[in-house]
Amino acid sequence: xxxxxxxxxxxxxxxxxxxxxxxxxxxxxxxxxxxxxxxxxxxxxxxxxxxxxxxxxxxxxxxxxxxxxxxxxxxxxxxxxxxxxxxxxxxxxxxxxxxxxxxxxxxxxxxxxxxxxxxxxxxxxxxxxxxxxxxx
Numbered sequence: 707x708x709x710x711x712x713x714x715x716x717x718x719x720x721x722x723x724x725x726x727x728x729x730x731x732x733x734x735x736x737x738x739x740x741x742x743x744x745x746x747x748x749x750x751x752x753x754x755x756x757x758x759x760x761x762x763x764x765x766x767x768x769x770x771x772x773x774x775x776x777x778x779x780x781x782x783x784x785x786x787x788x789x790x791x792x793x794x795x796x797x798x799x800x801x802x803x804x805x806x807x808x809x810x811x812x813x814x815x816x817x818x819x820x821x822x823x824x825x826x827x828x829x830x831x832x833x834x835x836x837x838x839x840x841x842x
Contacts, residue, residue: 740814750806752787764806
């Protein structure tokens with residue numbers, strides 16, 4: 707009887723866990739690697755309005771939503787907002803401020819303002835594979 711109840715409880719727990727949205731605890735230390743893209747800036751998820759000449763970046767929705775200390779709700783209150791990061795690509799580097807959230811990005815991708823992207827490569831390249839970066 708106990709084994710049957712235990713098995714039912716385990717199934718119920720697994721089913722409820724499967725229905726929850728995935729929320730990982732973001733690892734913010736160390737060096738990360740992903741793609742780099744660029745976008746037309748404006749009012750970002752952090753509540754900050756930027757222009758294309760600013761050195762800013764949008765973090766992936768995965769990183770943004772699971773950033774340590776962020777409880778959901780108001781994205782302007784996310785501790786990732788205003789964090790500085792340094793990105794490198796083929797011997798070039800740029801320091802950016804995280805001010806936005808990128809829905810199409812994978813976990814360690816960064817979506818740069820045009821000015822920040824230009825520090826790494828020509829915009830004609832479009833997508834940079836193998837950008838490494840870390841939080842400052």
